[in-house]
Amino acid sequence: MASKNKTQANDADVISFINSIENTRRREDGLALLEIYKQVTGQQPKMWGSSIIGFGRYTYTLASGKQEQFLRSGFSPRKQNLSIYVAAFLSENSTLLDSLGKHKTSKACLYINRLADVDLDILKQIIDQDLTIMDTRYPA
Template sequence: MDNDVAKLLDGIADEQRQRDARLLVELMGEVTGEPPALWSGGIIGFGTWHYKYESGREGDAAAIGFAPRKAQTVLYVTGYLDAYEDLLERLGPHTRGKGCLYVKRVDQADQATLRAIVARSHETATASPEE
């Protein structure tokens, strides 16, 4: 594990939030086959996704990632959550933004569903344009 990621994990004061973050590092690493990397804003990401909007704006983001925030864990997925609707129904307690999920207790989320969300996000981000 990258030293910056390890430092961030060790610095999480809330024990539950730290356990959730460690669980996600393990789960996302297993599902994606990618090592964790620290992105700006305290986001721990797996893999990369190059995006380009119709406006011409483009950049790189994590293919799947999360941020252990004070009140909850934020999961950042590729694309909009509409593409995950079938899975979100089974995830368990969460709230949503456009492209992120807010989960208070990652350990209480349905783990198989969480793995499926991670896999779909990573596959969407890393699929070649011809697919």
């Protein structure tokens, strides 16, 4: 049976992907986020699917017992907003969100229209805390 998780790591070039973004501000924010993630994670980026930039990976087990892999941390500079994958942080501790600036959230993502709308130091703390929680839940 094929994997249900269609978002897989691949060898597409991260910089080429970001440079292909038409909106100048979104492209610039994507490049800035790339540097933030490299700094916070200490890892190199990898494309996941066609539009997600991931750092690291983890393995989780489905109810069926089958194991899947997904990015440990990452973001996507989507047309509508910057989607920042911090599900572990959002599920455990969202107090930093009060100091972040203009944003929206879902169960798994933090959505930001532009980096200028948020405190980048708080964003770095959120990414770092998310990674700490992921490391506890899914040790390498």
